[in-house]
Amino acid sequence: MTYQQPHTEASVSYPETTAGSPLVAGGVKVAARDANVHYADKHAIKDVTLDIAPHEVTAFIGPSGCGKSTFLRCLNRMNDTIDICRVTGDIRLDGEDIYDRKVDVVQLRARVGMVFQKPNPFPKSIYENVAYGPRIHGLVSHKDELDAVVHGSLERAGLLNEVQDRLESPGTGLSGGQQQRLCIARAIAVSPEVILMDEPCSALDPIATAKIEELIDELRQNYTIVIVTHSMQQAARVSQRTAFFHLGNLVEMGDTETIFTNPEHKLTQGYITGRFG
Amino acid sequence: MTAESGTKSPTERMRATLRRRYAAERRFQAYGIVAIVVALSMLVTLFVTIIGNGAGAFVQHTARLDISVYPQDIDPGREADLDALARANYQSLVNDALYSMFPEATSRQDRRAVRDLISPGAKFVIRDMVMDDPSLIGQRVSVRVPLSSQYDQVLKGNVDPAVDFRVMRESSTEIPWSLPEGERLISDTQAGYLQQLIRQGEVEGSFNRWFFTNGDSRQPELAGIWGAAVGSMFTLMVTLLLSFPIGVSAAIYLEEFAPKNRLTDIIEVNINNLAAVPSIVFGLLGLAVFLQFFGLPRSAPLVGGLVLTLMTLPTIIIASRAALKSVPPSIREAALGVGASKLQCIVHHVLPLAMPGMLTGTIIGMAQALGETAPLLMIGMVAFVVDVPGSPLDPSTVLPVQIYLWADSPERAFTERTSAAIMCLLGFLILMNAVAVLLRKRFERRW
Numbered sequence: 001m002t003y004q005q006p007h008t009e010a011s012v013s014y015p016e017t018t019a020g021s022p023l024v025a026g027g028v029k030v031a032a033r034d035a036n037v038h039y040a041d042k043h044a045i046k047d048v049t050l051d052i053a054p055h056e057v058t059a060f061i062g063p064s065g066c067g068k069s070t071f072l073r074c075l076n077r078m079n080d081t082i083d084i085c086r087v088t089g090d091i092r093l094d095g096e097d098i099y100d101r102k103v104d105v106v107q108l109r110a111r112v113g114m115v116f117q118k119p120n121p122f123p124k125s126i127y128e129n130v131a132y133g134p135r136i137h138g139l140v141s142h143k144d145e146l147d148a149v150v151h152g153s154l155e156r157a158g159l160l161n162e163v164q165d166r167l168e169s170p171g172t173g174l175s176g177g178q179q180q181r182l183c184i185a186r187a188i189a190v191s192p193e194v195i196l197m198d199e200p201c202s203a204l205d206p207i208a209t210a211k212i213e214e215l216i217d218e219l220r221q222n223y224t225i226v227i228v229t230h231s232m233q234q235a236a237r238v239s240q241r242t243a244f245f246h247l248g249n250l251v252e253m254g255d256t257e258t259i260f261t262n263p264e265h266k267l268t269q270g271y272i273t274g275r276f277g
Numbered sequence: 278m279t280a281e282s283g284t285k286s287p288t289e290r291m292r293a294t295l296r297r298r299y300a301a302e303r304r305f306q307a308y309g310i311v312a313i314v315v316a317l318s319m320l321v322t323l324f325v326t327i328i329g330n331g332a333g334a335f336v337q338h339t340a341r342l343d344i345s346v347y348p349q350d351i352d353p354g355r356e357a358d359l360d361a362l363a364r365a366n367y368q369s370l371v372n373d374a375l376y377s378m379f380p381e382a383t384s385r386q387d388r389r390a391v392r393d394l395i396s397p398g399a400k401f402v403i404r405d406m407v408m409d410d411p412s413l414i415g416q417r418v419s420v421r422v423p424l425s426s427q428y429d430q431v432l433k434g435n436v437d438p439a440v441d442f443r444v445m446r447e448s449s450t451e452i453p454w455s456l457p458e459g460e461r462l463i464s465d466t467q468a469g470y471l472q473q474l475i476r477q478g479e480v481e482g483s484f485n486r487w488f489f490t491n492g493d494s495r496q497p498e499l500a501g502i503w504g505a506a507v508g509s510m511f512t513l514m515v516t517l518l519l520s521f522p523i524g525v526s527a528a529i530y531l532e533e534f535a536p537k538n539r540l541t542d543i544i545e546v547n548i549n550n551l552a553a554v555p556s557i558v559f560g561l562l563g564l565a566v567f568l569q570f571f572g573l574p575r576s577a578p579l580v581g582g583l584v585l586t587l588m589t590l591p592t593i594i595i596a597s598r599a600a601l602k603s604v605p606p607s608i609r610e611a612a613l614g615v616g617a618s619k620l621q622c623i624v625h626h627v628l629p630l631a632m633p634g635m636l637t638g639t640i641i642g643m644a645q646a647l648g649e650t651a652p653l654l655m656i657g658m659v660a661f662v663v664d665v666p667g668s669p670l671d672p673s674t675v676l677p678v679q680i681y682l683w684a685d686s687p688e689r690a691f692t693e694r695t696s697a698a699i700m701c702l703l704g705f706l707i708l709m710n711a712v713a714v715l716l717r718k719r720f721e722r723r724w
Contacts, residue, residue, distance in 0.1 A: 076614070078610065078613065078614070081609070081610075081613060083536070083537055106616050106617070106618050107616070108616075109613060109614060109615070109616040110615070110616035113614065113615065113616075114610075114614035115614075116607065116610055116611065116614070118607055120605075120607035120608060120610065120611040121611070122608065122611060122612070122626060123608075123629075123630065132612075132615060132617075132625070133615035133616060136615075136616070136617055136621055136625075137616060183611070186611075186615060187614070187615065189615075190615055190616060
């Protein structure tokens with residue numbers, strides 16, 4: 001399918017990458033080679049090749065509709081739930097092709113957790129929200145162990161102090177920021193290796209956002225984090241590496257500092273300086 | 278636009294349209310209010326008519342009889358065995374009691390008139406009493422038995438003349454007939470006996486328990502809705518047990534698992550069409566398949582339930598699918614995101630949220646099934662059944678069919694009972710809807 005580029009910047013060529021060789025130093029957690037996504041006949045992601053390093057925060061930035069969320073959802077196969085969506089190419093987690101027929105999607109999603117744009121706690125108690133994952137995966141064998149996991153997860157999500165005395169009250173009764181941290185606690189309760197965050201702060205006020213950003217920085221010690229964000233300031237604050245997407249293409253990826261101070265590409269420069277987006 | 282309006286300022290022009298917009302809004306509200314008033318007045322008319330016609334059926338006039346339970350009449354062998362007692366001749370006991378109250382009636386004709394005062398079902402009342410307590414044999418007991426329906430109707434003022442029962446008891450004036458004797462239901466002689474009975478203080482209007490405990494009968498005073506109500510309960514039970522699990526499973530499969538292709542599109546269109554198929558067609562299908570092919574018993578609530586299951590399935594499937602669709606996708610994402618399998622996601626998170634909608638759909642379907650007559654006519658549930666069914670395989674009828682049967686009967690007393698049965702059916706429906714509302718409230722969760 002031929003694609004009509006609406007922007008004048010389309011004349012510039014996108015960086016060429018070679019498959020096989022690692023693109024980041026110090027190990028690769030997730031590797032994508034020539035990943036393509038089609039929604040029916042719309043080509044949403046075009047030949048994206050990138051590597052995500054462990055124990056780092058990688059930010060995906062780009063204008064609306066550029067495919068950054070779509071690509072994020074490829075990493076734990078959330079796109080499987082959309083009938084018309086077709087993913088091709090090669091995406092590997094620790095060297096294992098996650099789109100391989102032998103890979104169990106349930107297990108993959110336990111390894112690659114996800115936090116969504118809108119806080120979406122289950123309409124159940126705070127305790128049940130966090131306990132659900134470990135329980136269905138059979139990670140705990142008795143109540144005390146489950147209690148420990150729930151408390152530990154809430155603690156790491158920085159929520160324990162606020163909800164300690166009302167674990168049985170509904171999770172939907174919390175404030176927006178608390179709900180989002182509850183969702184993070186729910187994600188880390190199953191001990192994932194990677195946490196995907198799809199604009200986790202877009203529905204939150206600045207104070208709640210600051211708390212989440214702080215939390216993301218702490219979580220980096222134990223998890224690999226990929227975050228999609230609309231806010232370039234946020235990307236600059238929390239991430240070590242940044243990838244800029246435009247119209248389904250990965251335009252540029254590199255150290256956050258480099259991307260924001262000295263981008264290679266004219267498109268990136270235009271976006272981060274606010275000339276379009 | 279005229280030259281004049283062209284000179285108006287935008288504010289003035291806006292004001293003119295504003296007036297029109299408000300007028301349109303007021304007009305629309307007026308239409309709505311008129312519609313509601315019309316609908317309500319029709320509803321009130323319906324209820325007033327039904328209650329006005331049917332309230333009388335809850336009262337039945339009875340006469341007190343002093344019955345000597347002679348053992349030689351009912352238990353000559355003195356075995357006190359229930360089988361013999363069931364077959365014994367209680368009519369003669371009733372007759373003896375009546376004749377002793379009216380010693381002046383000696384001719385065949387007069388005695389017949391005396392016997393007619395009391396319901397032909399009085400012997401069953403005595404029989405049931407004796408069978409409950411065989412020690413009554415040989416004693417003299419005082420029993421209240423129902424008056425014949427025509428006398429009951431005269432006393433209620435439903436049949437010429439308009440008599441106030443209490444006035445008649447206190448004064449001994451002649452009954453003010455407006456019709457000549459030949460055109461009346463009861464003759465002067467019969468009226469005389471009735472008045473005599475009333476003056477002796479033996480007649481009393483009391484709560485009509487037979488209406489709620491008996492099955493159908495040719496005698497209106499003995500006809501009750503219990504048989505039909507039990508039949509309806511068995512039928513609905515079968516319908517619910519089959520249609521809820523099948524309907525909900527079909528909805529879950531179609532909504533959550535089935536691939537979206539031409540085949541599922543065709544299935545969806547056909548389910549929607551099925552909801553619009555006239556119910557009698559399901560009756561014909563039931564007749565052809567369940568009765569002819571599978572040879573299931575005729576008139577049985579089991580078959581009625583099967584037919585009504587076919588009829589309610591589309592309703593339940595459509596409502597359940599709508600309920601599943603309305604569960605926010607964020608909840609599914611949340612569940613899938615922590616690694617729940619598709620089934621876990623549905624059972625743990627989607628179903629609890631969709632349950633209120635599914636239950637509402639089911640209860641609406643059940644209410645529809647409860648009021649359904651046509652398909653049941655085809656499978657023989659329109660039969661005259663006196664016995665209260667003991668299982669879903671016994672012949673029986675259902676409430677709406679019972680109403681249909683009574684509405685067809687010429688006796689004035691059945692008119693009254695028709696309305697009373699409608700009241701009971703409506704009561705049932707209101708109860709079911711109340712349950713639906715309660716279930717909704719109980720299961721509804723906010724997110």
